[in-house]
Amino acid sequence: MTARALLGLAVANVLVLGTGSCLLWGARGLRSWVDLARLSGFAYLLGVAALGVALSLELVVGVPFGLATIVLTCVALGLAGLVAGRMLGRTRPSRGRGQGRGLGLVAASYAVLVVVYLESLFRAGRLASLSNWDGWAFWIPKAKAIYFFGELDDQLFRELANPTYPPLVPALEAAAFHAMGSADVVTLHVQFWFFLTGFVAAVAGLLAPRVPAALLWPVLLLVLVAPRVVSRTLEPQADFLLDYFFALAALLVALWLVEREPWQLACASLLLAGAILTKREGQLLAACVVVAALAASWGTRRSAWPRIALAAGSALALAVPWRIWFGSRDLTGELPESGLLGLFDHLDRPWPALRSVVAALVDYDLWLLVLPLAAAAIVLALVGGARILPVYAVLVYGLATAGFVWVLWSFTELELPFVQDEGVNPIVRLCGSLVVLSAALVPLLLDAAWRGADRAEREVA
Amino acid sequence: MSKLERHLARIRPTLRSLDPRRDRKHGLVRLGVAACVALTAALGPVYWVKAVDRLGDDAATNASANYDDREFGGGNSLVVDKNALYEARGLIPEDEPYRVVAGPGVDGATELTEPHIGEYARYFLMPRRPDPDARWVLCYGCDLSAFGDELEVVWRDELGIAIGRLRE
Numbered sequence A: 001m002t003a004r005a006l007l008g009l010a011v012a013n014v015l016v017l018g019t020g021s022c023l024l025w026g027a028r029g030l031r032s033w034v035d036l037a038r039l040s041g042f043a044y045l046l047g048v049a050a051l052g053v054a055l056s057l058e059l060v061v062g063v064p065f066g067l068a069t070i071v072l073t074c075v076a077l078g079l080a081g082l083v084a085g086r087m088l089g090r091t092r093p094s095r096g097r098g099q100g101r102g103l104g105l106v107a108a109s110y111a112v113l114v115v116v117y118l119e120s121l122f123r124a125g126r127l128a129s130l131s132n133w134d135g136w137a138f139w140i141p142k143a144k145a146i147y148f149f150g151e152l153d154d155q156l157f158r159e160l161a162n163p164t165y166p167p168l169v170p171a172l173e174a175a176a177f178h179a180m181g182s183a184d185v186v187t188l189h190v191q192f193w194f195f196l197t198g199f200v201a202a203v204a205g206l207l208a209p210r211v212p213a214a215l216l217w218p219v220l221l222l223v224l225v226a227p228r229v230v231s232r233t234l235e236p237q238a239d240f241l242l243d244y245f246f247a248l249a250a251l252l253v254a255l256w257l258v259e260r261e262p263w264q265l266a267c268a269s270l271l272l273a274g275a276i277l278t279k280r281e282g283q284l285l286a287a288c289v290v291v292a293a294l295a296a297s298w299g300t301r302r303s304a305w306p307r308i309a310l311a312a313g314s315a316l317a318l319a320v321p322w323r324i325w326f327g328s329r330d331l332t333g334e335l336p337e338s339g340l341l342g343l344f345d346h347l348d349r350p351w352p353a354l355r356s357v358v359a360a361l362v363d364y365d366l367w368l369l370v371l372p373l374a375a376a377a378i379v380l381a382l383v384g385g386a387r388i389l390p391v392y393a394v395l396v397y398g399l400a401t402a403g404f405v406w407v408l409w410s411f412t413e414l415e416l417p418f419v420q421d422e423g424v425n426p427i428v429r430l431c432g433s434l435v436v437l438s439a440a441l442v443p444l445l446l447d448a449a450w451r452g453a454d455r456a457e458r459e460v461a
Numbered sequence B: 001m002s003k004l005e006r007h008l009a010r011i012r013p014t015l016r017s018l019d020p021r022r023d024r025k026h027g028l029v030r031l032g033v034a035a036c037v038a039l040t041a042a043l044g045p046v047y048w049v050k051a052v053d054r055l056g057d058d059a060a061t062n063a064s065a066n067y068d069d070r071e072f073g074g075g076n077s078l079v080v081d082k083n084a085l086y087e088a089r090g091l092i093p094e095d096e097p098y099r100v101v102a103g104p105g106v107d108g109a110t111e112l113t114e115p116h117i118g119e120y121a122r123y124f125l126m127p128r129r130p131d132p133d134a135r136w137v138l139c140y141g142c143d144l145s146a147f148g149d150e151l152e153v154v155w156r157d158e159l160g161i162a163i164g165r166l167r168e
Helices: A003-027 A033-038 A040-061 A067-087 A105-126 A133-149 A154-159 A168-180 A188-207 A213-224 A227-232 A239-259 A262-276 A281-296 A298-328 A350-361 A370-384 A388-410 A426-451 A455-460 B003-017 B024-064 B067-077 B082-091 B113-125 B144-150
Strands: B098-102 B136-140 B151-156 B161-166
Touching: A003 A033, A003 A040, A003 A067, A003 A168, A003 A188, A003 A262, A033 A040, A040 A067, A040 A168, A040 A188, A040 A239, A040 A262, A040 A298, A067 A168, A105 A188, A105 A213, A105 B024, A133 A154, A133 A168, A133 B067, A133 B113, A168 A188, A188 A213, A188 A239, A188 A426, A213 A227, A213 A370, A213 A426, A213 B024, A227 A239, A227 A426, A227 B024, A239 A262, A239 A281, A239 A388, A239 A426, A262 A281, A262 A298, A281 A298, A281 A388, A281 A426, A350 A388, A350 A426, A370 A388, A370 A426, A370 B024, A388 A426, A426 B024, B067 B082, B082 B113, B082 B136, B082 B151, B082 B161, B098 B113, B113 B136, B144 B151, B144 B161
Parallel strands: B098 B136
Antiparallel strands: B136 B161, B151 B161
16 A cells, blocks of 8 residues: 555546546536536446446457546546536536535534544554455456456356356456556545545435435435445455445436436436446346336336436447457356246245345344335335335335345255355345445435325425 | 514415325325335434444544555455555566465464455455466465475565566
8 A cells, every 4th residue: 555556546546537527417417516516426327337337348349448448438428428518508517506405413523423433434444354265266366367468268257157247347456556646455445435435425415405304314324324334335346336336326317206306317327327337136137227217217108218228228229249259158057057937847946035135134143124124114104194205215125135036046056044154145245235225316205204205296286 | 474474374285284184095095105214204303413423433443444455354264364455566577477385384264264365365466367377376275295396486475475487
């Protein structure tokens, strides 16, 4: 760990923030600089998703990977955002305060707790060793290969575990190595600290004008201090970045369902593409969001469904080149060995699989009470009179849980009931996505419950 | 109006909205929301203290480790002699391939050493590529006599690890 490595990483992340800000201005417009500051976390993660997707595509088509490629990709993405903004008639951000309300006492108190927490996490992470198995066994070797060889190395991907895992995270890690000046696997943890900080700021920035601080911040803090989040969030592997993309995409779709702002669906599409290219589980989670959105918008399907289909199709299209790449090289491992329908030969597995998944979801020592809280928020919102948000939420959580059960059921090499150390337990990792999602959806649901209506219904009323 | 009365006046409408006697369904729902918030608000700070405490300990532990320990990380559970891998980095040129030949003859090996040392070496020695026909050999408890006179041993330790190069 050197100051040069940290400085390089900071500069690179500022560049990503700039890229994401340009994209956000193009997609949404920014009324004021305060507006930009509020949404800076969201802009940053949008930049991370855009850069990750673009670098993955470049690697697949054989563009040599290096510092120049990374910088030029950021510049190109930023310019694309600016051009789109000009074409859509976006105005320059004004210097005024815009509609910002400032931090109240509750928000300020919790913001202090969150900042202290993030500072502690930074201190713990900046000198952390690379101790997780998956990290050194295949995530970092893939990243090092991209860094050293400047390409996707056929031989290496074939030899490593999980060869069909997409290259977004290794590409971003390789970009971090370039920014640091070496393959510094210790300082690399700080890159994952940037991702977490961006996610926290994104959720706070998106929800602050929509829900009261008393509903937003305590839930956000509870997710952050969940023991598994504390201990694993900086590990240089894909799980938590996948969770951030998934949670933000699901939040944006939820907001779109009640507000119908086109930028929300456009940005969700990019984040879903990021999720799909982060880990193969991203396909499952993206499908849950899309199906839940289709069902929750049943009443307005004539106008909503084509837009949802376009967003989902765009996200899928961005992932197709990677599938062609690994398919053309006969890399396998994407699906269970028994095939998609082979699971019906194992009808003794679904019940123990469900029990294993539920046990992992409500494990207090890992997640505290986050998921029971999410369940309570859904019920309260439904009973309170809201419809769109709780229906959407119950479907996202329910379909994802069913998907996790399917994973355990169909991968018959996994012995049931599934008991494994949480550090390497794939089901615990999957459950993390719903916990992180709760940081974004539970405040919205509690707000809907309190008001007794979805936002759109309230406005009509 | 005293300060306390002013505060009470501010929160009175909110408290009133929680009263199930006014509107039973919404009152109960709002009570539920308030209970969720109260539980979350109580639990969060408790675990925040634990988290900050734990992270402080982690930071101290990480700071007291040297760079080798940090770089090896998970490898500490299977690498017997860190020097061997550092020597391999120094001796094997970056553009030359190597092979790992693992065997049971390493003093202090764990159950993870023999099956996983090749995997770990690939991570650690990159950009050097593993190749089963490589001239450079990292012998991790292997039987050196199997190579006969063809292997020129350039480094070895007392634990049974050696680095050599096959003669052309």
